[in-house]
Amino acid sequence: MRDENIEARQAVEAIVMVAEEPVPPGLMAQLIEIPTEQVEAICSQLAEEYRVQGRGFELVRVAGGYRYRSHPDTESYVKRFVVSGQSTRLSSAALETLAIVAYKQPLSRAQVSAIRGVNAEGAMRTLQQRGLVYEVGRDPGPGNARLFATTPSFLERLGLDAIDELPPLVDFVPGSEVIEALETSLMADRAKSA
């Protein structure tokens, strides 16, 4: 019984740690296969432990779920960190997702995923959270998927007046690819004569 509880505690800590949004206790209960009440009990216990140990983070219940966040006492440091810009560079996955939305808008998350060839949920959430992409309506077709587009603030940050000012895709010539192909065959020739 005690070992089981330790395992459940570890599972709760791990899941909340990797989650990007508050995790509903009901969901954790399902995943760990314990009653929701036990999840709640574990969470209050953990929150208390972190408080007693003077951790720089806390486990809080917000928006129907649990999440870690920095302790209010550390605010000044976290602010410096966030302002430094080191915390939040747009990852290349996010940038590619943004580019797809920019050129193909409006489109659904599923369409973005299909174009990228990988699940784009996470990247889309990041972009929404950062005010670069927003929901503009529903697909009238079957499924009524949510449709997304870039925000006016996105245009502003890129110094564009309207979305059609984005550089056109048609005149994009993959010159580098051609050069690379030549390089490869030259290299092969050299290997042959070596």
Next chain:
Amino acid sequence: MRDENIEARQAVEAIVMVAEEPVPPGLMAQLIEIPTEQVEAICSQLAEEYRVQGRGFELVRVAGGYRYRSHPDTESYVKRFVVSGQSTRLSSAALETLAIVAYKQPLSRAQVSAIRGVNAEGAMRTLQQRGLVYEVGRDPGPGNARLFATTPSFLERLGLDAIDELPPLVDFVPGSEVIEALETSLMADRAKSA
């Protein structure tokens, strides 16, 4: 002095908690205004505490910085939670190409192809797309081939702090029996006609 250390500890925990990427200790040192060595000491202390307390997360040093991640023991639970969007396994072709880039970086696509004995364009593209390999510059020599290297995210995927933590390549040179088999089979002609 003691209070200051507690504050620094809390700041470290808070900053790493809100970061999306590994946080270099030098950056934390700047923000908290303490020596980098102290940041390092705090981090190893924290990592040890989490371990002793049997936490479901760990503080690790990867890709040149510190970050929180779930404890390996919680894998089965976290896996259920993050099912979506997890990267698929790399093909053996992509893996071998990745190994070549990891050990020979920086190098051009043509050089990778020459080592693999097959064109590596496709595999390189996959690796770039997965964010494991990126273009770092141009060869100063003739042709100015694009040069590629592994990304910080590659280090993270492998749980390494820096590229020099890779096991030495010499460890993988085939054993004498393999070399002998290859040699014998290539030299058979010589032996027979002698």
Next chain:
Amino acid sequence: MRTEVFEGPFDLLLHLILRDEVDLYEVMVGDIVDAYLAELDRMDNLNLEVATEFLLIAATLVQLKSSRLLPDSDSLDLDEELALWSERDLLLARLLECQTFKAAAAALEQMASMAGRSYSRVAGPDERYLDLVPDFLEGIGPDDLRAAFVRATTARPTPRVDIAHVTDIPISVDEVTAELVARLPDIGTVGFRELTEELATGIEVVVYFLAVLELYKRGMVEVSQASTFGNIAITWSGEADLTEPLVGVDAYEG
């Protein structure tokens, strides 16, 4: 263990040599050609470079092998001998390098799967700090966005090369050998060029060449070449060894 998919000639060579510990000159070229063709069949997507590189390797191997098959191989002059040696060394070095990176790749995979048991926290700062965040798009202009789009959309599907002429090869060395045994007694003498003029691809020509080599090795044909790069005349010697099964001819110890 992944399913065996050979990535290229080196891979296949390594596999054949290390699996069977064979003498490269005994089983080899025909098997490699056949096995490689089989692999090409299974690939639904092939870079033409792979096939080209393969032909290069096949040609080198044919050269190495034929130097032993031909009775006058002892009379190779020193330069040719040295050239063969350096080709051998080159091949050995490349095979070793290939094998080394294979092992390294396995180790990387192992490390990745260990590290993959943990998942990183990527949640970022919560809402309280969001308005403090400086421009995420700092340093990113419209052109970077276009580049990102092109990267995201062109990166995935590897450009398809029309390979119908490569994968459609319906022949193996065994089949061609059998076909020649059936045809040659009626024809008597034929030039290699005439024999292969209707073939569409280099690989098919290589297959025919290997089949002729096998027949020569078994004393079933005589070959002569009037001049360097001249047409090779193939003459049926009328001594069919019908007691030997033709299946697996290439493994025949000559």
